[in-house]
Amino acid sequence: MERKWWHEKIAYQIYPKSFNDSNGDGIGDLRGIIEKLDYLKELGIDIVWISPIYQSPFVDQGYDISDYYKIAPEFGTMEEFDELLAEAKKRDIEIVMDLVINHCSDQHEWFQKALADPYGEYADYFYFEKGRNGGAPSNYRSYFGGSVWEPVPGTDLYYLHLFAKEQPDLNWNNPKMKEELFAMIRWWLEKGVAGFRIDAIINIKKDPNFPDFPADGPDGLASCTKMVEEVEGVGELLEELRQKAFDPYQAFTVAEVFNMKEEELKEFVGENGHFSTMFDFSAHLLTGGEHGWYDAKPVKFSEWKKTVIESQLEVQNVGFLANIIENHDEPRGASTYLPEYAVNPRGIKMLAAVNILLRGLPFLYQGQEIGMRNCPMDSIEDYDDINTKDQYRTALEAGCTEEEALDACIRYSRDNARTPMQWSHEKEAGFTTGKPWLKVNPNYTGINVEDQLKDEDSVLHFYKKLIALRKLEAYRETLIFGRFVPAFEADEDVFAFYRESESGERIFIAANFGKEEKRLKLPEKNYTVLLTNDDSAPEGTLSTLENDGTLCLRSCGAVVLREEA
Known part of the structure; x- marks a missing residue:
């Protein structure tokens, strides 16, 4: 595998609306991000992905873009964005923008022109289709519920939206529309961004015949994912995007990809793949129910462990994936992947050790480093998210x-x-001096950055140690480029694996997700403790490693050992 500059980095996602409010209006902003760059640098962050900050009506929190060349005034100005770029560069931090090009906002100039002339040039920037049999062109259900088709006023046409009706899908069969998108991407790269996180990109390929599929719900509709999975040829569009927009600037790209065909992994993230990397959503897929959130079952540790191991083994001869336990579209990892008895600082450190030391590019999400958790709401009115209201x-x-x-x-x-x-x-957790746009989790008095910075045994300090360990020159070959080798797979409560370098160095990571102590028989060699979440173990020794090579792990215990030659 050809080595790239980003392989050795640690990435961090900022959801700007909720990160840091500098002016007291209750909404996070660019100035707020600038204020926290030193914090990110000290944490060990090298790449910052910022969720959409473009001009938008915010029907779907900025993923409905009305002008790709403007900053939303809620977040600040283009001058402040340029300042953010400059200040980040001073700290050797690269900025990655969110790229939303499957769809735009219905307030975008292109769509407004299309509505004004439904048979004109700009209508072909979208999918304006005639209805069938007195109804919509096909029976697809959108990601947010309801039909993907919305009537075009004053015509017998419908327009396509796989997401909200305010997010019309762009027509990637139109060369002129594509070139306008490519020019926009090059404009941002010229400005100095390092690359993009690419939203919902698998959806850009449509079957222009829009065939019906058997209904899979009581609404008589079929999930739009059925069409996405069935259609062929998305790779050609992705290659054009890479060659015309990304490659001239050697841009870093991380894609949000669902519904990819298994055999396409190498095409997506292999040598000269469509993208630098893409997020590993294999664990997140375990959280879904058959019909929605209401019939979803808690994630079992055994299923999570099996899924992560399979994903690691599948990709390691192909490329790098981006490893996450949470992002802006998912509940908190500490509340999702840990058993109830482990949702505490010790358990959260354990989960962190496993996640950060897997093979791949670690992506932290804001607040993950202090162990933020799900926020209980009193009623559906407390929620802002369009998807949550649909699921309710x-x-x-x-x-x-x-x-x-x-x-x-x-x-x-x-x-x-x-x-x-x-x-x-x-x-308000120090986020704002005003009224926050969304409720602050009431546990902020016990879980916050300021208090954890003062506590050497905090989750935050453990994350700093983990990140520093991954970056140490002495272990770089092993922890970044080394192979992933699972261990103790038969133990139902233990997640353990080796990272092995080509030269034979081995680092062992073990975590006990069970309630009871675990005894693991290791090869009889000498070991050095590189990191543990057990503060009772003196640095450089492990009191629980017995003479016969038995490692004793307490409940929620995690340890990183270097196997000596």
């Missing part, structure tokens, strides 16, 4: 009580990750 409605229609529907949202809502960053135990 779906649960009620399926016969759930309001309490049951709300409980599903408390467990799975995207707003769990969007509550304001908890900077201190001061009012």
